[in-house]
Amino acid sequence: MPQVQNDNRFEHLLDHHHLKKTGPRLRVLSMMSSKNTATSQPDLENLMHDVDRVTLYRILNVFEEKGIIHKVFDLNGTANYAICSSNCEEHHHQDEHLHFNCTVCNNVYCLNDLNLPAINLPAGFKAENFTLYASGLCPKCSKKENKK
Amino acid sequence: MPQVQNDNRFEHLLDHHHLKKTGPRLRVLSMMSSKNTATSQPDLENLMHDVDRVTLYRILNVFEEKGIIHKVFDLNGTANYAICSSNCEEHHHQDEHLHFNCTVCNNVYCLNDLNLPAINLPAGFKAENFTLYASGLCPKCSKKENKK
């Protein structure tokens, strides 16, 4: 997909949420969409030295509030962000999918959407959201392990 | 269950992991076992003013390494700890159960062990652990909502 199309997509996304199309915001979206793993705040900071730390925090916060990205904590408790595939609305994320956290490279993959079977919750609990979290070896690290 | 038995249980636990039976450690275990929800580091700090913050960090870390407790992050990214029910060994937690995070009181409940159906991971991924997270209303907060 050509770069221009991506840019247009992101600009429409920002428009749709009544957010101004600024450089830092478009770059954050483009960074995130160029990877197949979630991006941590520290990662972003390294990738965009020229953008202020505070600005990144604020961008990530609005994006999450608006349902543009969703947050997932890795095994170290660091927040990782990924662009929401679909169905996410303001103040209500519907990210019922599988998050895979590699124990070696620490990358977080947002994998296929799940169709979870009915889960029996004890009486009184009213679930609004489910997320399945798996940890182990991702394909890359799995290969490396075998070569040892 | 009388207090004395609990203390014995915890002392054996520490023995088993070659950890010294100290006051702070026994108190941490007793605090955790007295609740039906996971305990956050800030919680512990409030409950045990006389114990140094650093000591708490260190206790939680060893306990986790040894497989005595396991860590789960709540919706705010705060680490919560709960005593492992069973099957957890050093450096390998087997806590394949349901974590429920209440969106109102923020408590994290470690619910029944799951028997997850086979999950299809994309080729190359090798999962070692699964955890299902749910968020919503816990029984207490659910009742309060109804009364409004």
Add this chain to the structure above:
DNA sequence: CATACCAATGCAACAAAATTGCACCTGAAT
């Protein structure tokens, strides 16, 4: 195209959370 407004950014200062190093204390083995 010029103007004006307000959202967005950057900077500085601050606050909170976590880590490190070291001196001292204490549980437990002898």
Add this chain to the structure above:
DNA sequence: ATTCAGGTGCAATTTTGTTGCATTGGTATG
């Protein structure tokens, strides 16, 4: 009772996240 390594407390530091305010820059308006 003595010894010693593990454990704790304290101080200092680093890292992470937050707040307030001045300035910048999209974008709506005419």
